[in-house]
Amino acid sequence: MSPSPTPRAPQRKTRTDGFPKGMGDSPRYRMRKILDRLFQIVSALAAIVVISPLLLIFVFLLSSGGSSLTWDFLTQLPKPVGETGGGMANAVVGSCILVAVATAIGAPIGVLGGVCLCEYGGPRLRAAIRFTADVLNAVPSIIWGIVVYSWVVLRMKTFSGLAGGLALSFIMIPLILRTTEDVVRLVPPAYREAGLALGIRRSQVILHIVLATARRGVVTGVLLAAARVAGETAPLLFTAFGNRVWASRLDEPMAALPLQIFAYAISPYPDWHRQAWAGALVLLALVFLMNAVVRILSKGKTR
Amino acid sequence: MSRSLPDPEGSAPASSRETDPQKIPAAFQIEELRVAFGSRPVLHGISLEIPARQVTGIIGPSGCGKSTFLRTLNRMHEFTPGVRIQGRVRLFGEDIYDPKVDPILLRRRVGMVFQKSNPFPTMSIQENVLVGLRLAGIRNRSLLEERLEEALRMAALWNEVKDRLHAPGTELSGGQQQRLCIARALAVRPEVLLMDEPCSALDPIATAQIESLIRDLREHYSIVLVTHNLQEAGRTADFTAFFLEGKLIEFESTKKLFTNPHQKQTEDYLTGRYG
Numbered sequence: 001m002s003p004s005p006t007p008r009a010p011q012r013k014t015r016t017d018g019f020p021k022g023m024g025d026s027p028r029y030r031m032r033k034i035l036d037r038l039f040q041i042v043s044a045l046a047a048i049v050v051i052s053p054l055l056l057i058f059v060f061l062l063s064s065g066g067s068s069l070t071w072d073f074l075t076q077l078p079k080p081v082g083e084t085g086g087g088m089a090n091a092v093v094g095s096c097i098l099v100a101v102a103t104a105i106g107a108p109i110g111v112l113g114g115v116c117l118c119e120y121g122g123p124r125l126r127a128a129i130r131f132t133a134d135v136l137n138a139v140p141s142i143i144w145g146i147v148v149y150s151w152v153v154l155r156m157k158t159f160s161g162l163a164g165g166l167a168l169s170f171i172m173i174p175l176i177l178r179t180t181e182d183v184v185r186l187v188p189p190a191y192r193e194a195g196l197a198l199g200i201r202r203s204q205v206i207l208h209i210v211l212a213t214a215r216r217g218v219v220t221g222v223l224l225a226a227a228r229v230a231g232e233t234a235p236l237l238f239t240a241f242g243n244r245v246w247a248s249r250l251d252e253p254m255a256a257l258p259l260q261i262f263a264y265a266i267s268p269y270p271d272w273h274r275q276a277w278a279g280a281l282v283l284l285a286l287v288f289l290m291n292a293v294v295r296i297l298s299k300g301k302t303r
Numbered sequence: 304m305s306r307s308l309p310d311p312e313g314s315a316p317a318s319s320r321e322t323d324p325q326k327i328p329a330a331f332q333i334e335e336l337r338v339a340f341g342s343r344p345v346l347h348g349i350s351l352e353i354p355a356r357q358v359t360g361i362i363g364p365s366g367c368g369k370s371t372f373l374r375t376l377n378r379m380h381e382f383t384p385g386v387r388i389q390g391r392v393r394l395f396g397e398d399i400y401d402p403k404v405d406p407i408l409l410r411r412r413v414g415m416v417f418q419k420s421n422p423f424p425t426m427s428i429q430e431n432v433l434v435g436l437r438l439a440g441i442r443n444r445s446l447l448e449e450r451l452e453e454a455l456r457m458a459a460l461w462n463e464v465k466d467r468l469h470a471p472g473t474e475l476s477g478g479q480q481q482r483l484c485i486a487r488a489l490a491v492r493p494e495v496l497l498m499d500e501p502c503s504a505l506d507p508i509a510t511a512q513i514e515s516l517i518r519d520l521r522e523h524y525s526i527v528l529v530t531h532n533l534q535e536a537g538r539t540a541d542f543t544a545f546f547l548e549g550k551l552i553e554f555e556s557t558k559k560l561f562t563n564p565h566q567k568q569t570e571d572y573l574t575g576r577y578g
Binding site: 122188190191193194195196197198199200201204205208209212213215 | 377379381407408410424425438
C-alpha cells in the first residue's frame with residue numbers, strides 16, 4: 001500500500017493567481033519596487049521641466065528688465081529716438097483697451113454660442129460646431145490679422161484699435177465657445193426640468209437657471225481667453241499697428257504691449273532693448289494676474 | 304408640526320371620504336393615452352379619470368411607465384427627441400395637447416415635484432420659492448412676499464426657515480430641500496401637483512413629514528403621486544392606480560385596491576410576486 005497521504009495544503013512557490021507567496025522579498029518583487037520608484041522620479045523630473053521655464057523666464061526678465069521697470073515706465077509716453085527715459089504707458093493702456101474690446105465682442109458671442117449649442121443643438125450639429133471650433137482654435141493667429149486687415153483696415157482706410165480688438169476677438173470666440181459648452185453641459189438636467197416644470201420659458205430657464213449655475217465656469221473661460229489674447233502680437237501687426245502717442249479713439253492706430261516689445265526688441269538701441277525687457281515683464285505680470293484671478297474663482301467653486 | 308393653514312380634516316383616514324372615483328369631479332380625464340419613444344412603446348392606451356382634490360397614487364414595478372405617464376400630464380416630454388404621444392388628456396375639461404395650449408401656461412397650472420430634491424444652487428431659499436413668479440414677470444413686492452410666506456407655510460417649512468430666507472437653498476437638509484421644492488411649486492398656485500417619488504431619497508422621518516404634508520395639501524390641490532413604495536401609497540393615497548408593462552391594470556380606492564383587488568396581477572404585485 002502506498003503511504004496514506006496526510007491531508008495538507010500543497011506547497012507551492014507561487015499562488016495560483018500569480019502573486020508571489022512571500023511578503024515582498026522575492027527578486028521579482030524587488031525589481032517592481034525599483035521600477036515603481038523610477039516612475040516616480042521620472043514623473044517628478046518631467047514636472048520640473050514643465051515648471052522651470054516659467055521660473056527661468058521670470059528671473060531672466062527681472063534681471064534684464066527689472067531695472068527699467070520704473071514708475072516712469074508705467075506712466076510716461078515713449079521718448080523720441082536718442083533721448084533716454086520715457087515709458088510705455090500708452091502701450092499698457094492700449095493693451096488693456098484692446099483686450100476689453102475683444103472681450104466685449106467675443107464674450108457674448110462665444111458664451112451665447114456655447115449655450116445655444118448645448119441647449120438647442122442636436123448631437124450632430126454639436127459635434128460639427130465643436131470640430132469647427134477646434135479647427136479655429138488651431139488657426140495661426142496671424143491669419144486673423146490678415147482677415148481683419150482685408151475686411152476692416154482696408155475699408156476704414158486706417159489701422160485702428162477697433163480692428164485690433166476684432167482680430168483678438170476672433171481668437172477668443174472659439175475658445176470661449178468650447179469652455180462655455182463644457183461647463184454648461186455639466187449643469188444637471190434636473191435643474192432645467194425643475195425650471196420648465198414651474199412654467200418658466202425655456203430662454204429664461206437657460207439664462208437665469210442654467211447659465212447662473214455655470215456662471216463661475218463661464219467667467220473662468222472668458223478670463224482664460226482674455227489672458228491668452230493679451231499676449232498676442234501677430235494679429236495686431238497690421239490691425240492695431242501700434243502708436244507712439246496716446247490713441248484717444250478706437251478708429252486710430254493703437255499701441256499694444258506686445259507690439260511695442262516687438263518694435264523695441266528689433267531696434268538697434270540698447271536703451272530700447274532694456275525697455276522691451278521691462279515691457280515683457282509687465283505683460284507677463286498681467287497674464288499672471290489674470291490667471292491668478294481664474295485660480296481664485298475656480299477654487300471658490302462650491303458643489 | 305405647526306402650520307398656519309390648518310387642515311383638521313386633512314389627516315382624516317381615507318376611508319371616511321368618498322371612495323368611488325366616478326362620483327368625484329375629475330381633474331384629469333385621460334383617454335386612450337399612448338406614448339412611444341422612437342419605436343419603443345411605453346404606454347399602451349391608458350384611460351383614467353383622476354379625481355380632483357384627492358391624492359391619486361400610481362404604483363407599479365420599475366419600467367411600467369408610471370413616470371412616463373406622470374410626465375404626459377404637464378407635457379414634460381416636449382423636449383424628448385423621438386417621443387410620440389397619442390390619445391387625449393383633459394385638465395378640467397380642457398385638452399392639454401390642443402395646439403392652442405401653451406405648455407408654459409399649462410405647467411403653471413400643473414406643478415411638479417421630482418424624485419431628487421433640486422433647489423437651484425445659485426439661489427437663496429426665498430429666491431427658490433419665488434423664481435417661478437419672478438421669471439413669469441411678477442415684480443409686485445408685496446405680492447411676492449405674500450406668496451413666499453403662503454407657499455412656505457403650505458409646505459410646512461416656514462417656521463424652520465423664516466429667519467434665514469436668504470441662506471442658500473442647498474444648505475437645508477434633504478427633507479427640507481424637498482419641502483422647499485414643494486413650496487417652489489406651490490408658489491405659482493397650481494391646481495394640480497404631480498409628485499414623482501418625492502420621498503424615495505429621504506429618511507423615514509423626512510418621509511413621514513412629506514407624507515403628512517401631502518395629506519394636508521389635498522384640501523387645496525389635486526395630487527398625483529407616483530411611488531414604488533406600496534406602504535407610502537397605502538398611507539397617503541385616496542385612490543390608487545396599478546400600472547404594469549405600460550397598461551393600467553386596476554384603479555380603485557386605495558382601501559379596496561389593497562384589501563380586495565379585482566385583478567390577479569394586482570394581487571400578485573401587492574403580495575410581492577413582481578419586482
